[in-house]
Amino acid sequence: MSDEQLIQEILSGNKEAFHTLMLKYQQPVFRTVMGFVHSKEDAEDITQDVFLQVFRSLSTFQGNAKFSTWLYRIALNTSINHVNRNKWRNFFTASGDSLKSIFNRSNEDKNPQQQLEVNEREKMIRQAIEQLPEKQRTAFILSKYEELSQREIAEIMETTEGAVEQLLQRAKLFLRKKLAHLVGK
Amino acid sequence: MKIDEQIDDFIHQEKQIQPNSFLATRIMAKLEDSEQVHRKIPALQKLAIAVSLTLIVMMGIGIGSIGKFTDNYASININDTQIENLNLYIFDSYE
Numbered sequence: 001m002s003d004e005q006l007i008q009e010i011l012s013g014n015k016e017a018f019h020t021l022m023l024k025y026q027q028p029v030f031r032t033v034m035g036f037v038h039s040k041e042d043a044e045d046i047t048q049d050v051f052l053q054v055f056r057s058l059s060t061f062q063g064n065a066k067f068s069t070w071l072y073r074i075a076l077n078t079s080i081n082h083v084n085r086n087k088w089r090n091f092f093t094a095s096g097d098s099l100k101s102i103f104n105r106s107n108e109d110k111n112p113q114q115q116l117e118v119n120e121r122e123k124m125i126r127q128a129i130e131q132l133p134e135k136q137r138t139a140f141i142l143s144k145y146e147e148l149s150q151r152e153i154a155e156i157m158e159t160t161e162g163a164v165e166q167l168l169q170r171a172k173l174f175l176r177k178k179l180a181h182l183v184g185k
Numbered sequence: 186m187k188i189d190e191q192i193d194d195f196i197h198q199e200k201q202i203q204p205n206s207f208l209a210t211r212i213m214a215k216l217e218d219s220e221q222v223h224r225k226i227p228a229l230q231k232l233a234i235a236v237s238l239t240l241i242v243m244m245g246i247g248i249g250s251i252g253k254f255t256d257n258y259a260s261i262n263i264n265d266t267q268i269e270n271l272n273l274y275i276f277d278s279y280e
Contacts, residue, residue, distance in 0.1 A: 015213070022209045030204040040202050047204060051212045052219065125195045144196050172189075179188045 003067040010058055022051055025068070028146060029075045035141035036079035038126050046082055050075045065155065072146075072156045076138055083130075121182060128178040136171040139164050 001009075001020070009017035029050055033043040053074055061070055110118065132140060135157070142153045150164045157164065205211070 015216075018216075019209060019213055022212060026204060026209055030208075031200060034199050034202060035196075038199065040204070043202075044204050044208055047208065048212050048215060052215060055216055121191065122195055122198075125192055129192075144193075145200060175192060176188050179191070182188060182191060 004063070007058060007061065007067065010055075018055060025071055026051070028068075029071065031145050032072065032075050032141060033079050035129075035145040036083055036137075042082070046075075046078055050078050053078065069152075069156050072142070076142075076156070080134065080138075124179060124182060125175075128175050131178065132171055132174055136167045136174065139167040140171040143168055 001017075003021070006017045006021045010021065026047060030043055030047045033046045033050070034040075037043050037046065050071075054071060061067065129137065129140070138157060139153055142148045142156060143150075148156075150161045150168075153164045154161045
């Protein structure tokens with residue numbers, strides 16, 4: 001069943017159709033949100049908010065753009081709002097999280113020292129991604145986490161392909177500069 | 186390891202994280218709950234309006250009763266015809 005058919009079914013009151021639509025899109029939405037929050041629990045909560053929002057505003061979807069484009073826009077806005085609202089909370093819990101992750105990863109063949117280094121590196125990468133300016137970050141996440149084409153990203157961000165290419169280039173340079181000290185570690 | 190590879194490696198690891206397999210079910214349950222709340226709200230609203238209107242009327246009656254005058258008051262009849270006689274105040278007559 002196509003997205004349009006599913007939407008028509010949902011609008012006529014078929015809840016099972018919404019369940020089908022959700023199963024189809026929950027992975028991409030979850031992955032995109034993960035790119036912003038880097039936490040499974042938060043990503044699940046935000047994914048839930050996204051789909052509740054989709055259900056409530058489905059009647060306003062006019063079909064000018066693809067459903068997936070509309071869905072990505074909702075996911076991006078919800079994630080960005082969440083990140084902005086929780087800036088201070090993230091600042092205080094970041095150190096706690098890195099300690100937690102050391103103890104949670106017992107399955108890897110690394111001694112505590114190596115594990116600590118890996119965690120430290122991951123934390124730096126995560127922080128560097130978080131420090132990206134909003135538009136660069138959005139383009140970067142859609143490109144890297146979702147592997148969308150520049151045309152698709154441009155459509156979601158309502159900009160040109162050229163602008164997306166520039167955003168991705170700048171994001172790459174920003175991350176290289178921020179993480180230059182990791183080379184050789 | 187190059188920076189780009191390290192970043193890709195980090196992203197690859199994050200992409201391996203799967204959402205809870207019951208996430209869709211959880212969302213459907215949440216949806217049902219919120220719909221039930223939405224359905225309850227209009228009925229509750231009507232009830233709340235009716236109750237508050239009744240309370241306001243009763244409060245009005247109560248407040249009105251507090252200031253009720255008692256019957257034991259003295260009445261004074263004042264004949265003010267002299268007061269109103271403005272000739273008394275005509276300046277010329279006192280000169």
